[in-house]
Amino acid sequence: MWKLIDLSPVEIGGHTFLAVTVLLPKTTLLVVTSNKGYIMCGALDVGLLNEKLADRNIIAARAVGVKTIEQLLNAPMESVTYEAEKLGVNKGMIGKDALLKMI
Template structure:
């Protein structure tokens, strides 16, 4: 198993990319520290909201990504309720969502 962790520099700040190679699949995530994340198709947004709505998790699902750069360039297909409340929308790219998280006024 290979685990790759790297800082990714964007115009609005630094984020953390994590890539884990599992047998026959790959886990990809880019996290904005203490705010939220975008993740590959493994993320189940409906379950996340159903089980943990009180946590106000800010997350977006981006299926079809093969690497961290894909997570930045591909479009979001699902977002958590709290992500939607701060302006993260289906159809945005991962980079647009990450920049939105970096700019966000996070609800308490």
């Protein structure tokens, strides 16, 4: 049997984040989370979070076209939630920098 889910710590700027990789049929789900928010691969629906789940005040950002945690950490954020913007997370910011705003 193969490993479908991997959880591992990621150190950025002296802070520890949790990286989650979930192997799914024909795709991989990637997430790196802090205690306040998270960045994620293209599977994240920022529009849904901003509109349908607005009352939850979710802090999140999305990168597209990434296939590994390392790529996610270095990719520009393609979209961010309104709550993430309030913390200074902006479109175009790389994943590592976005996470440091979420601590």
